Amino acid sequence: MSIAVSRPAYPLVGGYLDTLAASDLAGRVVLRLREVREHLGEVATRRDRIDAFDELSRIYEECGRDNWDGEGASAIPRDAYVEAARVLEHLPTNFPTPDVVADPSGAIGLEWHVRKNRVYVASVRGEAKITYGGIFGEENMTHGTESYVDVIPPMLIVHLRRLYGNG
Amino acid sequence: MARIRPLKKAPICEALIDIRVTLAPGFDVSELEGIHNQIKADYPIKEDRVSVGVQIDFEKGFPTKALGGKDRQGFWFRSADRTRLFQARVNGFTFNRLPLYDSWEATRNEARRLWDLYVKVAKPVSITRVAVRYINDLEFPMTTPDPAQFLTAPPPVPPNLSQTIGSFLTRVLLHDAESGASALLTQVMEGGIHADTWPVTLDIDVFREGTFPLDGKEAWEVIEQLRTLKNRVFFESLTEKALEPYE
Numbered sequence: 001m002s003i004a005v006s007r008p009a010y011p012l013v014g015g016y017l018d019t020l021a022a023s024d025l026a027g028r029v030v031l032r033l034r035e036v037r038e039h040l041g042e043v044a045t046r047r048d049r050i051d052a053f054d055e056l057s058r059i060y061e062e063c064g065r066d067n068w069d070g071e072g073a074s075a076i077p078r079d080a081y082v083e084a085a086r087v088l089e090h091l092p093t094n095f096p097t098p099d100v101v102a103d104p105s106g107a108i109g110l111e112w113h114v115r116k117n118r119v120y121v122a123s124v125r126g127e128a129k130i131t132y133g134g135i136f137g138e139e140n141m142t143h144g145t146e147s148y149v150d151v152i153p154p155m156l157i158v159h160l161r162r163l164y165g166n167g
Numbered sequence: 168m169a170r171i172r173p174l175k176k177a178p179i180c181e182a183l184i185d186i187r188v189t190l191a192p193g194f195d196v197s198e199l200e201g202i203h204n205q206i207k208a209d210y211p212i213k214e215d216r217v218s219v220g221v222q223i224d225f226e227k228g229f230p231t232k233a234l235g236g237k238d239r240q241g242f243w244f245r246s247a248d249r250t251r252l253f254q255a256r257v258n259g260f261t262f263n264r265l266p267l268y269d270s271w272e273a274t275r276n277e278a279r280r281l282w283d284l285y286v287k288v289a290k291p292v293s294i295t296r297v298a299v300r301y302i303n304d305l306e307f308p309m310t311t312p313d314p315a316q317f318l319t320a321p322p323p324v325p326p327n328l329s330q331t332i333g334s335f336l337t338r339v340l341l342h343d344a345e346s347g348a349s350a351l352l353t354q355v356m357e358g359g360i361h362a363d364t365w366p367v368t369l370d371i372d373v374f375r376e377g378t379f380p381l382d383g384k385e386a387w388e389v390i391e392q393l394r395t396l397k398n399r400v401f402f403e404s405l406t407e408k409a410l411e412p413y414e
Contacts, residue, residue, distance in 0.1 A: 093357060093368070160360060161361065
């Protein structure tokens with residue numbers, strides 16, 4: 001009997017580091033997965049994902065209070081930081097890493113730029129939702145909001161494939 | 168398994184040579200920064216490498232004290248085009264070759280040159296581990312979704328369950344009795360950015376631990392052997408069909 005791969009992308013190691021299990025055995029599995037993730041992340045070509053986490057931490061540190069831009073910006077709440085970190089963690093490793101930016105509304109944005117009219121932004125503000133908007137060429141656009149709890153909404157994967165594909 | 172041969176378009180994403188050392192007690196890590204003066208023309212970008220640790224004390228389930236600290240580990244020196252990276256650390260030396268990969272000979276020769284500079288400054292008191300690690304990014308068409316067409320050791324799925332896989336990660340640590348080396352073989356498929364292909368990362372980390380003479384001669388001989396073992400692991404992991412796009 002042969003096996004077959006399917007299209008949906010599901011985070012492998014990242015997803016299972018958030019465990020609700022309480023046993024020692026479950027804890028040992030998490031430790032093993034952390035070792036695997038550290039080993040996989042040691043290589044220089046994966047630095048951009050680690051650098052994105054560093055940038056996210058820097059943004060939260062600098063923008064975690066009101067008026068962080070001197071023009072009345074809202075503070076980035078901790079829950080937004082946690083949600084953005086989850087998205088980065090759950091993004092498949094072979095997907096391009098986004099730029100991380102702070103929004104004066106108090107949201108954290110993850111931005112992917114291919115070129116001038118191919119851009120996608122997903123933003124979180126700690127409300128268990130992802131608000132997104134994308135331009136995929138001259139006349140193709142999308143925008144909306146989706147719930148987000150533990151797993152990246154499939155629409156994010158679909159949109160990124162469209163951004164980097166021919167759609 | 169595929170026949171071992173050179174590939175014109177080898178799917179190498181990153182190649183690295185890593186040597187772990189012990190330095191003399193009290194070694195001042197800032198001395199490693201001086202290496203940059205000798206390589207600035209080829210590696211103009213210098214980065215501090217720092218590890219950060221936090222210790223949190225708890226009492227009756229609540230945090231009572233938190234202590235943070237930064238520990239300087241060494242320096243990264245990058246080429247302007249960011250295709251080459253030289254890591255000079257207190258625990259060892261690494262040379263990373265990023266795309267576009269040229270050849271083993273060029274990678275090894277540059278690593279050896281930089282290693283000699285590292286040794287002159289760091290003056291290690293022992294060499295404890297040598298490794299060669301290659302990360303390969305392969306893509307297979309969705310028109311052939313069966314991993315067994317491309318991988319000689321795809322993940323096994325119990326026969327009475329669904330045979331459709333969304334993602335997988337397999338990791339085995341192999342011991343090669345002939346060379347005394349170990350090979351950590353990791354296969355990862357998480358779904359790709361292009362909907363018509365499925366990508367597989369083949370991460371092959373081959374290493375030998377022990378005590379190597381400080382002149383480095385044996386260490387570099389072993390590195391050549393590790394490269395040979397790495398090649399064997401790579402070609403044994405793939406079918407001839409998998410390699411067709413990379414000829």
